[in-house]
Amino acid sequence: MRILKMQSKFLDVFLESLNKFGNLYGPTYKNKVLSYDRLANISDLVLTDEHPMIPIKKLFHPMKFTMLHFNEMGFTPDYSTIEKRVILGVHPCEIHSLLILDSVFMREPMDPYYAQLRQNSAIIGFSCLPTENSLCFSTDTDIVEEGFDLFFVNLGEYFLVWVGSSLGHDMIYEREEFFDKNVTHDDIQEYVEWRQKKNKMFKKSFEFDSMPDIMELSYESEIWEEFAKICLSCGQCSMVCPTCNCYSVTDVFDVTNEQIGRRDRNWDSCMYVDYSLVAGGHNFRASRGNRLKLWYGHKLKTFGKDYGRPGCVGCGRCVDSCPVDINVLTISEALTTKEVPEK
Ligand code: SF4
Ligand code: SF4
Incomplete structure (x- = not known):
């Protein structure tokens, strides 16, 4: 170069x-x-x-x-x-x-x-x-x-x-x-x-390289339910994370002629309660704990396996933004600490 x-x-x-x-x-x-x-x-x-x-x-x-x-x-x-x-x-x-x-x-x-x-x-x-x-x-x-x-x-x-x-x-x-x-x-x-x-100059760090293994081991961990008690399902973490990419698609019909319309695309978040709601009323991720596990699974494990690169680029925006302090630092700390932190 x-x-x-x-x-x-x-x-x-x-x-x-x-x-x-x-x-x-x-x-x-x-x-x-x-x-x-x-x-x-x-x-x-x-x-x-x-x-x-x-x-x-x-x-x-x-x-x-x-x-x-x-x-x-x-x-x-x-x-x-x-x-x-x-x-x-x-x-x-x-x-x-x-x-x-x-x-x-x-x-x-x-x-x-x-x-x-x-x-x-x-x-x-x-x-x-x-x-x-x-x-x-x-x-x-x-x-x-x-x-x-x-x-x-x-x-x-x-x-x-x-x-x-x-x-x-x-x-x-x-x-x-x-x-x-x-x-x-x-x-x-x-x-x-x-x-x-x-x-x-870096003030904060976490054990990123060992997180895929730790996430795999922690699938049934109690920590997800502990964090679920305080998560607001606000989706702010998804909006600010540079690798979150979910979206929803909506057809908007003309009020005077329902044959005419447009298809819009909007950012969505797997942290929203209705994200995994399907026809017939079943919700695959109705619990906040499951949604948190999915989000952090993508950032710290699954993306690396699926795309060859982990899903977290360390920007720190989740640390800056989550109103109740759920972020890659607090999650990784909770997963690697002996006591389950009470929320
Ligand atoms: S983890 Fe934080 S930012 Fe994300 S949905 Fe829960 S409360 Fe909102
Ligand atoms: S630190 Fe990682 S998980 Fe948090 S917002 Fe940035 S890229 Fe996403």
């Missing part, structure tokens, strides 16, 4: 020049909340160690959109959400989460909406330093080696820039004058020191 150097003073001009490749998106403040959105100006981009509250999945697996329009003659897919985009400021764990979502949505039969949004989006990654609840060192997702077009590591006065695709090469070629091919021994040392400093 090609690695170049760019002085920090060129960053804004270079990023702005990428609008030639598509509309610019990235973390920006919307109603005082950091969020991935379209950038009207490059000055709206917020490059920070904090993650946007809602992960990057919202740009590829939108919260709500219309899949198709139908009438008595047939249907027409609605691809109006597809556009050329360049997504700036994407952290390593978010890139890992997209690689996981690729395994889910791009396997056969491929999801055409996700696939087209992916194929039309460039990913410009940026390094970050751990925040209070970052767990990506435990999940080995703090560094990324694929899944981006360009990746910038911030070394203060300059960036080391990894070029990850032919599109990334084209972007560099447009403003070659900003880039220096000569990465020196001193630069490598600076990078090594940056990694060492970053590794020492």
Whole structure:
């Protein structure tokens, strides 16, 4: 992989020049909340160690959109959400989460909406330093080696820039004058020191590698019912987790002509009580304990078996968000502690 150097003073001009490749998106403040959105100006981009509250999945697996329009003659897919985009400021764990979502949505039969949004989006990654609840060192997702077009590591006065695709090469070629091919021994040392400093900044960790085994052993554990006593079934954990990908599909009929309508798709959560309710009234996961077990089974065990990558990328959002403190840290701690914690 090609690695170049760019002085920090060129960053804004270079990023702005990428609008030639598509509309610019990235973390920006919307109603005082950091969020991935379209950038009207490059000055709206917020490059920070904090993650946007809602992960990057919202740009590829939108919260709500219309899949198709139908009438008595047939249907027409609605691809109006597809556009050329360049997504700036994407952290390593978010890139890992997209690689996981690729395994889910791009396997056969491929999801055409996700696939087209992916194929039309460039990913410009940026390094970050751990925040209070970052767990990506435990999940080995703090560094990324694929899944981006360009990746910038911030070394203060300059960036080391990894070029990850032919599109990334084209972007560099447009403003070659900003880039220096000569990465020196001193630069490598600076990078090594940056990694060492970053590794020492993590405040929290968990035994991620042993979790698949522990989850298997804990299928009948009492801890699921203990956590079930306090879980609110609010689904917030699913909304903020970058690898959660469930959705529901609803046909919405025209009020004046029931032959005409549209099919909408909305995020859903297996933590909701009616998620596994089927025709005839049977609910496969009526109990909160079973739903919690399913959710954490996906994050800590099953995804790895099914897709070759574990379902948790250590972003820490479940730690930030769950109103009653159910998250990968508290679950893994409870599963590996001798006493069953009373909730
Ligand atoms: S685990 Fe927490 S965030 Fe998730 S549904 Fe239960 S209360 Fe809500
Ligand atoms: S389980 Fe929690 S820490 Fe892991 S990816 Fe999901 S929200 Fe992030």
